[in-house]
Amino acid sequence: MDPLTVEWLNLALRWTHVITGIAWIGSSFYFMWLDAHLVRADPPHPTVEGHIWLVHSGGFYITEKRKLAAGQVPPDLHWFKWEAFYTLVTGLLLLGVVYYAAAGTFMVDSSKANFLPWQAIAIGVATLVVGWLVYDGLWMSPLARHQGWLTAFCCLLLAGVVWGLGQVFSGRAAYMHTGALMGVIMAVNVWMRILPAQAAMIAATQTGTPVDWSLGEKAKHRSVHNNYMTLPVVFVMLSSHYPSTYGHPHGWAILIGLFAVGAIVRHWFNLRARGRDNPLLIPAAIFGGALLATYAGLGGRDVGSGGPPVAFAEVRKVIDTRCVACHSARPTNPAFDAAPKNIKLDTPAEIRAQALPIKAQAVVSRVMPLGNLTEMTDAERDLLGRWVNQGAKVE
Ligand code: HEC
Incomplete structure (x- = not known):
């Protein structure tokens, strides 16, 4: 394809991807914040769980969280789902335009593995598909009852993916495929696990049949996973600007470290929203970041000003x-x-x-x-x- 066409296709996709991504993450942060700041009615109100007054750009707003009585579902209920959908679609197309259209140059690193372009693409696509199936299978299985252990196991699996991709792909392609896998998990979580649970809740409310709260419980797990993945995924989106991370001989270790830093920061926000400030988390994240920066520097090869003059x-x-x-x-x-x-x-x-x-x-x-x-x-x-x-x- 003509390079100008490719560049503008890339531009349009990337621009849309960032806009929809901001809208998705922004609305998710907003609802997390909202849930944590609702004020309970005093005296308690039978259907209002909480409310909050807000001021924003020239107006006052009141937002209420309600329980709905049977048959009371409003006709024009707004769903937040297209942000996730379009972020996923534009992200996958971008992966195609940037990496798959030039797999021989952007994905293959001959010092690691000499794949043909189609082989590199097949590994990339398989990572996304198999990654989702394994993750979803684990969380649909009875193992999901042991939430803490399964979470730890999934973190280990993810670290394994980061390491494995780092062994076969160029640093950038390895980072981007890890981020893409997390993005796929997040968006498919929304569409296949969270939205159907909400739809079932609405249907039950409409007909006045008892709501199956276990669906909501499972959906909640997925929301929590999405919440902790946001900051790590955003780093991957920006990572191609930072060659000392993906270009490091142990770029995989640096990425795992940065993921941990992102998750710690997210955890601090979550605790704070529940009124449980932990003063150690942000210093820990900064300290972790400084350690990673030092490690990144050690991996780099600088050369002194000594040695014979170079012509x-x-x-x-x-x-x-x-x-x-x-x-x-x-x-x-x-x-x-x-x-x-x-x-x-x-x-x-x-x-x-x-x-x-x-x-x-x-x-x-x-x-x-x-x-x-x-x-x-x-x-x-x-x-x-x-x-x-x-x-x-x-x-
Ligand atoms: C096979 C093609 C190829 C070769 C050979 C190559 N480059 Fe690059 N270079 C690229 C591409 C593609 C990019 C843009 C990467 C991107 O999109 O971020 C790039 C980007 C750069 C950048 C800008 C990086 C940034 O993000 O601003 C510098 C500097 C650079 N190359 C230097 C070099 C030097 C020095 C050499 C030789 C030692 C070299 N390149 C050899 C393809 C190549």
């Missing part, structure tokens, strides 16, 4: 053989019709202008060359690092 001619040769196939006004790699991210390394001035990004991408985190398709050596990376540290001179 620009040597640098140029390395860039010409390892980078210019893609990063050129006229790339020779057939996967690219234009320089990726508009980073061109054809002339000395262009190379000099990119000195710091070159170091970040090809020396410290080593995520470039993409999938090491051009087989850059360690000695060449050291050479580029020393050149930048010595002031990135071009004559």
Whole structure:
């Protein structure tokens, strides 16, 4: 497909994905907050469980949480479901446009496993499908009665997925598929487990038959899972900006660590909403983040300013053989019709202008060359690092 078309397709999908994602997470945060802040009626009211007064953009609002008597379901009940649906659909399409359409470049890392593009795609899709089936099967099984143990087991399984994908895919594709799996679980939870429970509750209320609360109980588990997954998933959405995470030799460990940090922060919010502030959680999350940053730094390969002076001619040769196939006004790699991210390394001035990004991408985190398709050596990376540290001179 023509690169401009691909770029604008990517733009439209990503924009929509972020908008619907914000709407979904925003409404879910709002309802969590609302439930926690409702004020009970005094004296108690038979059908009003609680209410709250709000002020927002030029108006006062009163919101009530009610029990409905038999036959009393209002005709125009609003559901919050399309946010999750469109976030899922745009997310999957984006996965297709960014990763599957160029699987050979974006998913395969030949230093890990030499898959053909279709094999990489098959593993990616299978991860999403099998991941959902295993998760859902476990929570539908009698094991779900042991909520704590099953939660711990699922966290271990997820860590296993992060590790496993990290062994076979490029760092970015491994991160994105973990995030996509969690996104799939969250959205399908809404559509297959939470909404049907609500529909059954409504139907029972309408006909005046007894409500099966066990459905609501199961749906509640899924809502709690979704709640703890939100912050980790949002990190994955942003992760491709941070090569020191996905490009680290143990990128999987860093992702598990960041997931833990996200879940701790979410837990702090949840406790706080119930009036049980835990003053240790946020410092723990910050401390965890600092440890991860230190670990990310240790994995990176920096090179000192020592060593013999590097001649620009040597640098140029390395860039010409390892980078210019893609990063050129006229790339020779057939996967690219234009320089990726508009980073061109054809002339000395262009190379000099990119000195710091070159170091970040090809020396410290080593995520470039993409999938090491051009087989850059360690000695060449050291050479580029020393050149930048010595002031990135071009004559
Ligand atoms: C096989 C093609 C290919 C090769 C070879 C390659 N790159 Fe890249 N590079 C890409 C693509 C694709 C992107 C855009 C990634 C994205 O969308 O985030 C990129 C992005 C970059 C960026 C910008 C990163 C950012 O997120 O801002 C830098 C800097 C970079 N490459 C440097 C290099 C250097 C230095 C080399 C050689 C050592 C190199 N690349 C070799 C394909 C390649």
